[in-house]
Amino acid sequence: MKIELAQRIRQLPPYLFADIDRKKAELRRQGKDLIDLGIGDPDQPTPGHIVAAMQSAAAEAKYHRYPSYEGMATFRQAAANFYAERFGVRGLDPEREVVALIGSKEGIGHFPVAFVDPGDVVLVPDPGYPVYATWTRFMGGEVHSLRLERNNGFLPDLASVPPAVAERAKVLWINYPNNPTAALATRDFYQSVVEFALQYNIIVASDLAYSEIYYDEPPPSFLEVPGARECGIEFHSLSKTYNMTGWRIGFAVGNAALVGGLGKVKTNVDSGAFEAVQAAAIAAISSPQDCVETIRRTYQERMEVLVTGLRTAGYDVIAPRATFYCLIANPTGYSSAEFAGRLLTEAGIVATPANGFGPGGEGYVRLTVCAPLPRIREAVERVRSLKI
Template identity: 55%
Template sequence: MSGFPISYAQRIKTLPPYLFKAIDDMKQAAVARGVDIINLGIGDPDLPTPEPIIKAMQEAVTKPQHHQYPSSSGMLSFRTAVADWYKRRFNVTADPKTEVVTLIGSKEGIGHVPLAFIDPGDVVLVPSPGYPVYPVATSFAGGTMHEMALTKQNKFLPDLGAIPKDILKKAKLMFLNSPNNPTSVIADKPFFNRVVDFAKEHHIIICHDAAYSEIYYDGKRPSSFLEAEGAMDVGVEFHSLSKTFNMTGWRIGFAVGRAEVIAGLAQIKSNMDSGQFQAIQEAGITALESDDQLTDGLRAIYQERRDVLVAGLKNLGLQFETPAAAFYVWIEVPKGYTSASFTAHLLEKAGIVTTPGNGFGAPGEGYIRMTITTTKDRLAEAVDRMKKIGW
């Protein structure tokens, strides 16, 4: 093409390839070769959004008042529904006016929050392996990431005592995630209590990603970080309707917590977006007010799928912990493979898409992640294909 050369900003040049796009490229190449793909790579629910939520959206979209610009912080009625849900679910009290903000999906809020608090030279503590948006958001804000390695030896929880003192002097924000993606580990209340004490001692804002809190098994409900005493003084919790109600494409979530942190995030949002479509917020109210009426059935389906995949993989001799929550099985790769080579082996020989653990950060090397967001029959077929190809 003619014209002047285009130079990308340094923040773009330093970005790693977005993990899930790279996986999709591999999948599309296999499809082009005629391979029947079983996609266990991305945790996108395959079940439909529950009918009452769809009906609420259909009704709300006809209301003219929803066709104008919304508030970037969200409708007070939606934020009130969030606060009411937090009280019922976690016994956490939040002021919907000052301690809740509506998000265009939790990813948007996670991506924006460092812009409100991180300056060049500030350190953000990031769990690794972890959601790729944590380090990317840190980089975009000009901050420096310090990796908190999640290891099998430490039960895949951050080792707060291992963070160097010189890092702590510069640390301003910490991302946490429970139930965890990709390991599926649930942090308990004693751990959250330690985090609160740690945050108060070192003046660190805690940003807890709780997107998977309602996808749990065997009746063992995960705790909210905000249930810990003093948690509302040190940070916020991000949540999403995407996984809970199979609403990934709807893009609606929220953050709850300390008013000053919520205000900082809201100020960034007011300058960066125009808020979420109010009809979607109306549907979100219906979802939140349903409590477990809609989610019990979804959890039962996911638990059946988990049990099929877990039993099959254990019969194959693979090593992993049975997930207690989320959509993921975090599997140690067999001897002789790396994360990338085992992922490639499964795709090329069996038509199974998985995610290499090192794509979530260097401490994820030696693992792959499989999802359960497909039918029991396809999960059983995946196990059968793996048995046939061997290692």
């Protein structure tokens, strides 16, 4: 029997990190001490009060059955309250305007199933989180890339979208605080997004996974600006905020038709997030947020060591405004893959070539501070002694 992958899987672009992964495995086999600054996964544990909430919820038989598709009413209410308190986005209807997700990636992937038909254009940031483009293509949609340029603060230039493309566009993805550039959006930018979206009848899908990992002002939500709730949905995650990447819990909020469409897909795919995890998530977003302040301070301290250290060593580092990522410009004459390759083989540092997030990332590697401070210091020392 001949087993053939579907076209959509065969057409996936080649895995850009394959070469780095192979080298990483080989170096580890040789016993080399690698400092992994490649992965965007918090190294610290989930705060104790959240773990404790999960422990007691896990023992409750009422949580052992199938969850509701859209999420527990108490979790959706807690999410609506969080939006009111943190962003001033008041009056979200937990029944119609909030849906629980099994991590925000699940919702981001499934959203186009509800709203993208074959031939629809989807406006996708480049560089950007790969799931936006992948699921657009899975649905037969057409990706129109929006370049994020350093000289524009890594914000897309919506005026550069040809009107003929904008007319055919169904969805626009935005993601601030941004992975991989660590850039922020302003409310003025969000206002211009609303105007563009309403002019061309485009759905705005905002990915706010990093909203709580910031270094000065708390970043706004897209839904704060007038008109956003007419055209937008926002994907929120507990993963990065509370060191909960392994728990798989997030939520989407926004326009009821958009939330409802996503919910309809989900009723045909999954059976909701484990309710004990939702109970722990309620504890996370409803309790005082001191643990998040501690998490932010930890990243900030690490980031200062990394950025200052690399700059002193002569590297061009783009100061991150938020997230636990930062971009380093490639030294002259190096591609992102070559620079990341040398960091790995000669300094034992795992970095991500930023072109893994789209061709717009060429010119940079991305480092994270998801490693203890002494390891970050060690990484800086190793880069200093590298002859590039």
